[in-house]
Amino acid sequence: xxxxxxxxxxxxxxxxxxxxxxxxxxxxxxxxxxxxxxxxxxxxxxxxxxxxxxxxxxxxxxxxxxxxxxxxxxxxxxxxxxxxxxxxxxxxxxxxxxxxxxxxxxxxxxxxxxxxxxxxxxxxxxxxxxxxxxxxxxxxxxxxxxxxxxxxxxxxxxxxxxxxxxxxxxxxxxxxxxxxxxxxxxxxxxxxxxxxxxxxxxxxxxxxxxxxxxxxxxxxxxxxxxxxxxxxxxxxxxxxxxxxxxxxxxxxxxxxxxxxxxxxxxxxxxxxxxxxxxxxxxxxxxxxxxxxxxxxxxxx
Numbered sequence: 612x613x614x615x616x617x618x619x620x621x622x623x624x625x626x627x628x629x630x631x632x633x634x635x636x637x638x639x640x641x642x643x644x645x646x647x648x649x650x651x652x653x654x655x656x657x658x659x660x661x662x663x664x665x666x667x668x669x670x671x672x673x674x675x676x677x678x679x680x681x682x683x684x685x686x687x688x689x690x691x692x693x694x695x696x697x698x699x700x701x702x703x704x705x706x707x708x709x710x711x712x713x714x715x716x717x718x719x720x721x722x723x724x725x726x727x728x729x730x731x732x733x734x735x736x737x738x739x740x741x742x743x744x745x746x747x748x749x750x751x752x753x754x755x756x757x758x759x760x761x762x763x764x765x766x767x768x769x770x771x772x773x774x775x776x777x778x779x780x781x782x783x784x785x786x787x788x789x790x791x792x793x794x795x796x797x798x799x800x801x802x803x804x805x806x807x808x809x810x811x812x813x814x815x816x817x818x819x820x821x822x823x824x825x826x827x828x829x830x831x832x833x834x835x836x837x838x839x840x841x842x843x844x845x846x847x848x849x850x851x852x853x854x855x856x857x858x859x860x861x862x863x864x865x866x867x868x869x870x871x872x873x874x875x876x877x878x879x880x881x882x883x884x885x886x887x888x889x890x891x892x893x894x895x896x897x898x899x900x901x902x903x904x905x906x907x908x909x910x911x
Contacts, residue, residue, distance in 0.1 A: 620654040621683040623647045628680045688754025692892050703895040705734035711747040712760040715814040719861040723907050731903055744813045758897055759886040762813050770886050773901045776908025777880040779856040780818055781871040785848045795875045802828045804850035806841055809834040817881040818853040883908055
């Protein structure tokens with residue numbers, strides 16, 4: 612039987628592709644740089660092809676190397692799930708789940724999710740990672756994460772998704788700012804008076820769509836990096852913003868002079884959902900966890 616490549620060497624290759632630096636990749640793998648380099652050379656010998664073109668200062672992946680990286684990610688993800696399945700001895704709500712979550716959800720919901728999971732499924736361990744939607748989708752595809760908690764809709768082609776509830780939007784303004792909550796019209800707002808997050812945060816697009824912000828002149832070109840920054844800006848009477856209800860419920864307005872109003876339109880909201888790989892063998896685990904999260908969120 613032909614000797615097969617080791618999973619360890621495939622992992623070295625994937626980490627090198629991710630870091631694009633031998634030293635950083637070696638640290639990520641907790642090995643020396645020479646060990647990582649030797650492992651990749653052994654992989655090239657076993658596969659009978661060049662994966663990396665090297666010179667004394669730089670390197671680049673060959674077409675074969677890029678293809679092997681893609682296949683290695685999928686293989687490592689499958690092996691990881693098989694290992695978890697064996698560790699849990701067939702118990703779906705046992706073992707470890709690497710859960711990724713976006714910054715506009717994580718601080719306001721994850722604590723409740725973890726506590727409820729510990730209560731209902733004491734044998735299940737959640738390892739958490741907070742990042743932007745694009746980065747989390749990439750990590751899910753590469754097998755670094757098992758499950759994502761995101762705001763939908765997102766491009767989930769190649770993945771399964773499950774809606775777990777909704778998160779209504781509220782218009783937030785300083786209490787000294789004249790806001791007619793009964794007859795709210797964005798056209799009455801001064802130009803550049805609405806502050807939002809940077810575009811890489813999907814909540815910005817969701818807020819613009821859900822709250823029917825058609826007039827871009829009302830949006831300030833400055834973009835904040837977090838919901839807490841938005842709160843500070845509005846509390847300084849610089850303008851208004853939109854916040855998710857879960858952040859308000861978690862106390863993000865505590866200690867401020869801000870008021871929350873029902874936005875223009877018919878109860879705008881963002882949808883919250885779970886996303887996982889189509890090839891995952893833990894469908895029952897993810898759906899059961901999703902049903903638990905549904906108990907923590909409002910529905911349409």
